[in-house]
Amino acid sequence: MMLWIAAAAVGILIVTVLIYKYTKTSKYDVLGFSARCKICGDKINGLKCPKCEQKKRDLR
Secondary structure (H helix, E strand, O other), X not given: OXXXXXXXXXXXXXXXXXXXXXXXXOOOOOOOOOOEOOOOOOEOOOXXXXXXXXXXXXXX
């Protein structure tokens, strides 16, 4: 019985936090995504930078 009450309390707490975050977020806010490599700073079109990937594979 206590486990059910604890799970309900945690669920209510999570829902209230999500509702609070939803109300504070602007409707014009978008998910941030950087199209630049963190190492060299060049613009990338995918998830991995081709320049930095070649440097990692080069064993010379």
